[in-house]
Amino acid sequence: MSSIAIDRPAAHSRASDPAAYWRDAYVVVRAETERRAAPLSAEDQVVQSMPDASPTKWHRAHTTWFFEEFLLKPHAGGYRPFDARFAYLFNSYYVAAGPRHARPKRGLLTRPSMAEVAAYRAHVDTAVGELIGRASPAALARIAPIVEIGLHHEQQHQELILTDILHAFDQNPTLPAYEAAWLPPAPTSAPGFVEIPEGIRTIGHDGNGFCFDNEGPAHRVLAGPVRIARGLVTNGEWLAFMADGGYATPGLWLSDGWAAVEAEGWRAPGYWREIDGRWHALTLGGLRPVDPAAPVMHVSYYEADAFGRWAGKHLPSEAEWEIAARGGELSDAFGLVWQWTRSAYAPYPGFVAAEGALGEYNGKFMINQMVLRGSSLATPAGHSRASYRNFFYPPARWQFSGLRLADYRR
Numbered sequence: 001m002s003s004i005a006i007d008r009p010a011a012h013s014r015a016s017d018p019a020a021y022w023r024d025a026y027v028v029v030r031a032e033t034e035r036r037a038a039p040l041s042a043e044d045q046v047v048q049s050m051p052d053a054s055p056t057k058w059h060r061a062h063t064t065w066f067f068e069e070f071l072l073k074p075h076a077g078g079y080r081p082f083d084a085r086f087a088y089l090f091n092s093y094y095v096a097a098g099p100r101h102a103r104p105k106r107g108l109l110t111r112p113s114m115a116e117v118a119a120y121r122a123h124v125d126t127a128v129g130e131l132i133g134r135a136s137p138a139a140l141a142r143i144a145p146i147v148e149i150g151l152h153h154e155q156q157h158q159e160l161i162l163t164d165i166l167h168a169f170d171q172n173p174t175l176p177a178y179e180a181a182w183l184p185p186a187p188t189s190a191p192g193f194v195e196i197p198e199g200i201r202t203i204g205h206d207g208n209g210f211c212f213d214n215e216g217p218a219h220r221v222l223a224g225p226v227r228i229a230r231g232l233v234t235n236g237e238w239l240a241f242m243a244d245g246g247y248a249t250p251g252l253w254l255s256d257g258w259a260a261v262e263a264e265g266w267r268a269p270g271y272w273r274e275i276d277g278r279w280h281a282l283t284l285g286g287l288r289p290v291d292p293a294a295p296v297m298h299v300s301y302y303e304a305d306a307f308g309r310w311a312g313k314h315l316p317s318e319a320e321w322e323i324a325a326r327g328g329e330l331s332d333a334f335g336l337v338w339q340w341t342r343s344a345y346a347p348y349p350g351f352v353a354a355e356g357a358l359g360e361y362n363g364k365f366m367i368n369q370m371v372l373r374g375s376s377l378a379t380p381a382g383h384s385r386a387s388y389r390n391f392f393y394p395p396a397r398w399q400f401s402g403l404r405l406a407d408y409r410r
């Protein structure tokens with residue numbers, strides 16, 4: 001696999017010492033969750049600012065439940081659950097795994113306490129370490145795929161810890177900083193466009209390393225001719241869209257998008273505020289003046305689509321995005337903002353969800369959402385790849401979501 005380990009090479013080879021490899025990978029990924037939660041107080045960690053966002057404490061417990069439910073209960077003989085009630089509290093959406101607490105009420109869970117959740121994590125960590133350590137080669141081969149998906153699942157929640165707390169902080173008139181010294185990564189912003197001539201190409205996961213089920217099967221698509229912008233749309237360009245009446249011109253918007261503009265009162269990206277005639281944005285580092293050179297973020301699909309129409313261009317399809325990214329000519333494809341595509345989140349040809357609870361991971365969400373490609377400043381290291389399909393509902397803008405443009409004109 002590419003690299004699940006964060007910010008350091010794996011000390012052990014997956015092929016020659018798989019037990020050590022998986023124990024190390026597990027420890028590294030679990031520690032990153034705790035590192036991200038560490039700046040947050042107990043009060044910060046219990047708040048739920050909207051049904052779509054979850055409390056930090058819940059993320060820490062739910063990722064732990066995932067290992068308990070799918071790895072330890074079926075594969076660790078004699079494992080004793082930390083607390084039998086936690087399966088109800090921390091199951092997210094797996095119907096096959098049993099009943100669960102209502103998602104919008106996660107913020108009401110003042111108990112278990114943060115300390116109890118920490119003890120839950122430690123209990124499961126010990127059991128997973130022992131399970132891997134005593135597994136025969138055949139048993140390890142059976143459980144390794146579950147450890148692996150559990151770690152990638154936890155990395156997804158690591159990103160959500162940051163996006164969800166930023167949404168909560170935006171509701172607080174004091175506009176707290178997650179980390180006062182936080183700095184965004186600098187864009188490279190190459191100008192111009194990548195040409196994709198008409199042709200049949202293969203997209204989807206190539207079989208090397210881990211992928212989620214929604215990234216396959218790899219299949220051929222007819223794409224092009226199209227030009228894909230090398231760089232991301234910037235705040236400066238977005239300010240021009242705003243100054244040109246972008247948020248006040250219904251003809252630029254999809255019908256549902258214009259309804260959202262009117263209902264939500266949108267006139268700027270999420271977390272933006274005008275102070276003394278100058279736009280500021282709440283970031284992980286607190287309130288900062290909007291940097292015109294930085295990529296725009298916290299825009300919905302509707303806004304990205306309207307911006308494309310205003311610019312005389314449009315969003316690339318996910319296939320066009322992937323072809324351009326695989327060509328290595330996109331700037332900032334990964335690590336700054338997820339990029340909306342014009343593609344609806346649908347199964348690839350030949351996709352069949354797996355049987356059982358883990359088959360619910362992606363497949364049942366393939367309706368009414370749009371695909372985003374790339375990765376963001378909040379995506380953990382080792383969690384980005386060209387075939388990755390992220391997906392959100394069109395009005396969502398609490399993720400680090402931005403865009404790059406495409407142009408069909410010859």
Ligand SMILES: [Fe+2]
Nearest residue numbers: 062092153157
């Ligand atoms: Fe989850």
